[in-house]
Amino acid sequence: MNVPGHVPETRPWEAPSKADTGHGFKMIYCAGCGHPHRVALGCKDRTCPECRLKFFGYHFEVLVALVKSWRAVYFATLTLKNISDEAFGRRDVKWLRACFGKLRRRFPQIADGFYAVQTTSKGRGWHLHLHTLFDGHYIPKAELSKAWLEITGDSFVVDIRKVGDPKTAVRYLLSDFLQSPRIRPEDHTRFNSVFFGSRLIQPFGRCREAQLRRPLKCPDCGGVRWISRGALLGEEEIFHHADEDACYRRPPPC
Numbered sequence: 001m002n003v004p005g006h007v008p009e010t011r012p013w014e015a016p017s018k019a020d021t022g023h024g025f026k027m028i029y030c031a032g033c034g035h036p037h038r039v040a041l042g043c044k045d046r047t048c049p050e051c052r053l054k055f056f057g058y059h060f061e062v063l064v065a066l067v068k069s070w071r072a073v074y075f076a077t078l079t080l081k082n083i084s085d086e087a088f089g090r091r092d093v094k095w096l097r098a099c100f101g102k103l104r105r106r107f108p109q110i111a112d113g114f115y116a117v118q119t120t121s122k123g124r125g126w127h128l129h130l131h132t133l134f135d136g137h138y139i140p141k142a143e144l145s146k147a148w149l150e151i152t153g154d155s156f157v158v159d160i161r162k163v164g165d166p167k168t169a170v171r172y173l174l175s176d177f178l179q180s181p182r183i184r185p186e187d188h189t190r191f192n193s194v195f196f197g198s199r200l201i202q203p204f205g206r207c208r209e210a211q212l213r214r215p216l217k218c219p220d221c222g223g224v225r226w227i228s229r230g231a232l233l234g235e236e237e238i239f240h241h242a243d244e245d246a247c248y249r250r251p252p253p254c
Helices: 048-066 090-106 141-152 166-178 185-195 205-209 229-236 234-243
Strands: 024-030 035-038 073-079 110-122 127-134 158-162 203-205
Touching: 024 229, 048 110, 048 127, 048 166, 073 090, 073 166, 090 127, 090 141, 090 185, 110 166, 110 205, 141 205, 141 234, 166 234, 203 205
Parallel strands: none
Antiparallel strands: 024 035, 073 127, 073 158, 110 127, 110 203
């Protein structure tokens, strides 16, 4: 890969403790009425199938509704040449994102949308690639491949097609989150180091302002803002002064 000064780069990451891996629960409270809700905690492991499935559920229906509102929908895949086990690091993910940014500037047809960065590892290096759904116009595959090669310096494998069924397209884009990453067991630590703190779904264009995650609505008042128990107790006077509002019929928990 033609990345200037390329060296393996990882971010400190430690395996989750036993307390984290239990997928415990935490109580949160509606900021409007104090309604309590128990939410499942994540385990901080980006390879965890349970947490990845939960991530799929947070986004699937919201993204489908967004894509259905677009005028013309296209699905594109952009790949990088396989990266050796020794060299693969966070810088490669940054490089892939930067190359996609350059591609968008070259082709205004890739107007608004979102993408997911994915990788597989089967013993022949890391196969890093990007899936994107966008509202725009078609780009001939040969033209897209030529531009991708010029931008990356060594990678030309791409695919682009018009989407007939937005639901199928979103499911394919998020399908990697329906299971553990397709990597070897010995690669889990490296995977976590590379993707620690990295956004799994990245919007661009006007989609930066869109809601990409299903909001949790309070069954009592319909609010979508939630706070911790400590924050709720700190606002106790607000509850006392709002006792005439039917929305505040429940006192703060103690």
